[in-house]
Amino acid sequence: HYAAADVLALASFQEAFGNVVLEALASGVPVVVTRSVGASELLRGPLADGIVPGDATPTAVGEALDRVATRAAVADLGAFSRSAAEPHGIEAMGARMDALVRDVAAEKRAARSAQ
Numbered sequence: 001h002y003a004a005a006d007v008l009a010l011a012s013f014q015e016a017f018g019n020v021v022l023e024a025l026a027s028g029v030p031v032v033v034t035r036s037v038g039a040s041e042l043l044r045g046p047l048a049d050g051i052v053p054g055d056a057t058p059t060a061v062g063e064a065l066d067r068v069a070t071r072a073a074v075a076d077l078g079a080f081s082r083s084a085a086e087p088h089g090i091e092a093m094g095a096r097m098d099a100l101v102r103d104v105a106a107e108k109r110a111a112r113s114a115q
Contacts, residue, residue, distance in 0.1 A: 002027035007068050011052065011061045012037055026085035028078035030071075032064045042084050046071055 002008070008024035009032040021031050021039035030047060033040045034056040043051055049067040052060045071077060086092075 002029045005029050007032060007050075007065060009061065009065060010034070010037055010039075011056050013056060015039075022085055022088055025081040026089070028082050030068050030077040030081050032061065032068055034061075042088070044084065045080060046077060047080050047084055 002024050005024070007030050008020065010018050010021055011032070011034055012018065013034070013036055015034075015037040017038040018033070019039075021033060021037065021042070024031050025042065025047075030050055031039075031043070032050040032052065033043070034052045035054075036056070040051050049071050050064055052064045054060060068077070
């Protein structure tokens with residue numbers, strides 16, 4: 001039900017990645033996250049306004065929500081959001097995983113051949 005949202009907020013003190021952030025971005029929904037959310041690394045350009053600087057106090061989260069809402073009113077953050085998620089889709093991630101497995105297998109074979 002991301003389409004019904006104006007913004008997604010993940011004000012977590014510890015979150016390795018937060019797939020919910022990627023799902024929201026793929027749906028064209030801008031996000032507000034704390035620096036401790038690994039997915040904050042995806043937020044570049046105008047989406048970076050959604051990163052809560054410093055401590056995740058209620059005030060800091062509210063200010064980030066205001067920044068994102070203001071920017072969303074004047075820019076198409078939906079397009080930026082979708083483009084941030086595209087490189088992390090299932091096909092791209094599958095291709096990267098396949099390449100990684102093939103590389104590891106090739107290294108193992110080479111190591112055995114060298115013995």
